[in-house]
Amino acid sequence: MTEQQSLFQRMKFLIYAGGIFFLYFYYGVLQESITRTRYGEEKEKFTYSLALVFFQCIVNAIYAKLMGMFVLKQGEDTTRPLYYASCSLTYLLAMVSSNMALQWVNYPTQVVGKSCKPIPVMVLGVVLGRKSYAWKKYVFVLMIVIGVALFIYKDSKAQSASSGEGLGLGEVLLMLSLTMDGLTGAVQERMIAESKTKSGHMMLNMNLFSIGYLSIALLVTGEIFSFIGFVQRFPEVISKMITFSICSALGQFFIFLMVSDFGPLPCSVVTTTRKFFTVLGSVILFGNKLSPRQWSGTFLVFSGLTLDAVFGKSPKKTVEEDKESKE
DSSP: OOHHHHHHHHHHHHHHHHHHHHHHHHHHHHHHHHHHOOBTTTTBOOOOHHHHHHHHHHHHHHHHHHHHHHTOOOOOOOOOHHHHHHHHHHHHHHHHHHHHHTTTSOHHHHHHHHTTTHHHHHHHHHHTTOOBOOHHHHHHHHHHHHHHHHHHOOOHHHHHHSOHHHHHHHHHHHHHHHHHHHHHHHHHHHHHHHHOOOHHHHHHHHHHHHHHHHHHHHHHHOHHHHHHHHHHHOTHHHHHHHHHHHHHHHHHHHHHHHHHHHOHHHHHHHHHHTHHHHHHHHHHHHOOOOOHHHHHHHHHHHHHHHHHHHHOOOOBOOHHHHHHHHO
């Protein structure tokens, strides 16, 4: 790669990262506003995670289709439908469980918990994607693990003062979300390696499969009917959901560009690093207070992420890639 090409790649990376940072910061603010606001005289909570993600996926799919028709000309898609089906299912489960966790944990806890995303991406990348990483990356990931442990650890006073069962369920949902994130990254690695899947194709097809899955889930659970009733009582939530979904569509487009051009692991590092600013925004805007121990854990998490972004080496070639390069 020439110096000019290298500079162009760095510029692309910065543009993608900047888009992800800005759009998902506002996305996070809107998400907490939707899920934690008390509506009406009865102080009702918005508990319709499936409906929120369904609305989000529809906007994402429309956006991806329009981009494919008028802006991006990415040619024929040769990716196997099975990859899209499995990838969209894990992606969907990660998003729904993460949104549901907000009913039991505050947004900073969700954000720092989701900052563990590089861990399952790495582990499942090694197991399923046959990747290998530099030793520094394992050290930086260990820093993230310790930081998250410090953040979510509850001392005896905190445990006695709060509902352990509720908080436990929120943390289990975050663990499920992280596992699904790792599986999504591993399948995306396969898609890119085998079919050179483009960002527009990936975004459109994953969201279309997600819409199908969610349609079934909404009907089976009956959530669609209670959601319609909630919106009729509190129509102001619609404007928040539209803005939330537009931020999601634009942010997701940058994410798929990042995955397609640089791979899932650099993308997970960028998306988790931006969450530090989301934590600060949540503390400032919504009054979510953090203890000194939690601030220490937050600092350790994002120090590990920053060091990884600056000093972590790119993944070494897989065995199959190495053979191909020799041939």
